[in-house]
Amino acid sequence: MAADKGVTVYDVAKDADVSIATVSFTIHHPEKVREKTRQRVERSIKTLGYVPSASARGLAKGKTGALGLYSFDFIIERAEGSESTAAQQDEVQDREDCELDERAYPLYVDEIQRGFELESWHQGKTLLLGSSTMSGEESVTSIAGRVDGLALFPRDFNDSMMLRRLSKRMPIVVYSRGLQSQPVASIMSDNASGMRLIIDHLVNAHGLRRLAFVGRLDSDDLTTRFHEYLAYQQKIGLIGAEEQGRLIEATPNEMDAFVSSVTTEALPDAFVCGTDQLALSVLSKLRGLGIRVPDDVAVTGFDGILAGRLASPQLTTVRQSMEEMGRLGVKLLLRNDGRPLQSPELHILPVKLMLRQSCGCGLNGGERSLTVA
Secondary structure: OOOOOOOOHHHHHHHHOOOHHHHHHHHHOHHHOOHHHHHHHHHHHHHHOOOOOHHHHHHHHOOOOEEEEEEEOOOOOOOOOOOOOHHHHHHHHHHHHHOOOOOOOOOHHHHHHHHHHHHHHHOOOEEEEEEEOOOOOHHHHHHHOOOOOEEEOOOHHHOOHHHHHHOOOOOEEEEOOOOOOOOOEEEEEOHHHHHHHHHHHHHHHOOOOOEEEEOOOOOHHHHHHHHHHHHHHHHOOOOOOOOOOOEEOOEOOEOHHHHHHHHHOOOOOEEEEOOHHHHHHHHHHHHHOOOOOOOOOEEEOOEOOOHHHHOOOOOEEEEEOHHHHHHHHHHHHHHOOOOOOOOOEEEEEOEEEEEOHHHOOOOOOOOEEEEOO
């Protein structure tokens, strides 16, 4: 049976051949339901595409007064989908025993969450947080059934059918992905302007011309940044339209391609990294290879996480308005008073270029910023 907005708890109960009370217990108190029964009900919920309705429960006692924020665990010690080596496992254990890796926290996700928390408190709303490394739908829909609106960081598994179902029940906000095919509010940073600020500064302030982009194009943010990296260089005559801009495909966990490029090819004037996490990994690898930053090569990041200011040298980066992104998510969810959005919305927030030591600025410890004109 195809998922649609008409699926109710009665449909689930009929399909699973149980009472509606059993369906309710399976959703809210699964430990009180026999395993075989619980599995049968969960299978029906998934097959039918049922999403528990907070607004339906509110008919008797009002809205839940809660908002949901769902993210995923971001792990930098191990590449997603790959097996870690014994050395990597030892490194992870050392970090767990000693101290937190400064690249792992706080990420931009954490700073957006803080803004979301602050605005929820300001608006007098309860906040329900969810997080998972798994690519299943159950944990997302479980939260959706207990809140009046939901914000989330989409992954491939939850940006199509599941969002279509959820967006029929309540207002939905998505971060860092422009979903123009769904009736949701998308919140992103001005990635294109940020990349233009970086290139302008490297070229005009430092006279650098041979640039290399480091990053894997596996998200809307990274893809937009790379495309603008190419387009703007072509616009200012730095590379010809027929030339392929240099791309080193790597994540913070997968730096083999980067190391290979450094050791086998001519060193560029600057590594333009798609994220701060990547830039911090690049700084570490360059240090290990005996290459000096910014003396031998400049390095820039994108996001503006705290770890960039703690790095040595301090990281030149584009700072997203992360707290404001979080606050805006709450305002958009509350604006609709629990009602689903009727059409897609795209909200793009401004960025700042933070000039620090890794590009050759602020070598005496200073910092300054440039904003989009």
